[in-house]
Amino acid sequence: MESIINFVNSFRWQDILDIAINSYILFRLYVLFKGTNAFRIMLGIAFLWFFQEIANYLGLVVTSWLFQGFTAAAAIIIIVIFRHEIRTVFQTRNLKSILWGMPRRKESTSIELLSEVVFELASTRTGALVVFQGKEDLSEIVGDGIPWQGLISREMIKTIFWENNPVHDGAILIDGNRVRLVGCILPLSHRKDLPIYFGTRHRAAVGLAEVSDSLTIVVSEERGKVTVVKGNEINQVEQPSHLTRLLNDFEKKEESSPEKFYRKERFNMAAAAVFSIFIISAMWASFTRSMDTLITLEVPIRYLNRQPDMIIVETSANMVRLYLSGSGTLIRSVRPEQAQVSLDLKDAVVGKNHFPLIPDNISLPPGINLNRIDPPAVEVVLDNPMEKELPIQVNWVGELSKDLNLSQVKLHPQTILLQSRGMLLNNMETVYTEPVSLDNIHKSGKVIVGLKLSSALKIAKDQKEKIKVQYIVQKKFQGENAK
């Protein structure tokens, strides 16, 4: 009981939103793809995933690994093989229909009108191929057809099959009271027992009947005859009334009364919604509520909002170690770049700043808990860049001849303008040259020498980097008191 209360108390509003969003997405996928082949394969993938989890739970290493492979491969296959079906689902609907639309009752086909038109085409020996979709989706079979979406009318049907129309040789797909596709290429039958007078249209109708539950009307161009193909049945029809009866029989098989249809649809939708919530909740629980796993991540610190006139001179740490916990699934999926440590330098001052690292400084993926931060605080030294003019001094080394005396030195220039951070320059009072040896100096002369500067110091623009040193050496006073 206590564990249930703890479980409920640990729910965050984000968790509920998370489950709700994903449940709705799953539900919408069901609504959009219901009845398609892609949906059946998606169900297969869901079962594969379910069995993989079971195998994983039971510790069946190879089985789990195989199912994992199958699931990944099937996910790719479904996109490649059923791309036409998926495209049709999204192309034939607007955004509102994709997000909110519910399945509507199929509009009834104008069967009498169609029957009359078909026989009018037959009387003028105009070839035609008219396909009525059954329960099976035909998108994958006739996916290359041209979208039409026109309401059925006598003139339009005749126009489509008019011999000068570029699409007159293909089949049309009837969906409700609309012509959904025209110019469809149907698969041809390879049966050997078909009558000799059956042309390509008949073979196409038989071929489609072999791979689907559709009904196809064929109007022969040569003989002016109307044939209906459904499953293994090939019936020649002589009268429009006969055709009307056959079509009515086919439509009745597909449709039920409006009340029954809506009642059944409501039940299906409710069941799908409940199932979606159940599936997503189970997935969410498996992701977030499994055994706690601990990991440690080394994450760089990002310093934000530094004032433009300040520079970061030194930090006590550039990386922090985050001790994280969470479900094994989530922890395994955490990448170091998903964890971020940020320090706001908005209120930082010149000199040493002490920043305790608190959870507000840490950004983690949802569902990951922060247990500890090491180090718990960071010292950041900030400084202002500045310029300072400093006198130059020669750094004499070596040994001057015992009888000589370095009596005078002139420098050109005598000072140098340096750029660096304030705290460094404020502590400097002199710039020294590179060592200048006295060993080889025997008379007055000059030497060009560079300055010895640390990498943090920069000579200002237009300042010379080399210094001319003019020196005068004289004979030492060798009086009795001189050393």
Place this chain on the structure above:
Amino acid sequence: MSLTIGRSLLLILFMLHVSVLSGIGNENDSSKKPSSHTLKLVQAVMCEDVKNQQPINPTLALSVSIGKAICFSSFESVTEKTYVVHKWIRKDVSVTKEKLFLQPPRWATFSRIHLREIDKGPWRVEISDSDGNILQILRFSITD
């Protein structure tokens, strides 16, 4: 009369000597700030020794083998008892500071440090008056 002429000649010679010596060491900062007591520095040199109130071998490179370094300074307009400070600095780090009293008619004084091997490198001595005004900075090196 002859005594007066002799004193005058001695004074002229002294002034000439001072003007020659003060030209030595142009590496040294020559900007001098007037003291509140109008103390005027007329000579400041690094030297190897001081004899008879005079610096011996003024130089800008003192060998550690000499064993000592001396900063000699002389003033005029010393009208009352005052003091100057010699601050010895090695590579921007203060090493020692000596307070040297000037008492009329005393006009010259010096400070010294003993040299060791570790003292090699660039040095400077800041000469300042009792108000802390830097009168001159002498820059030199302790060498082999």
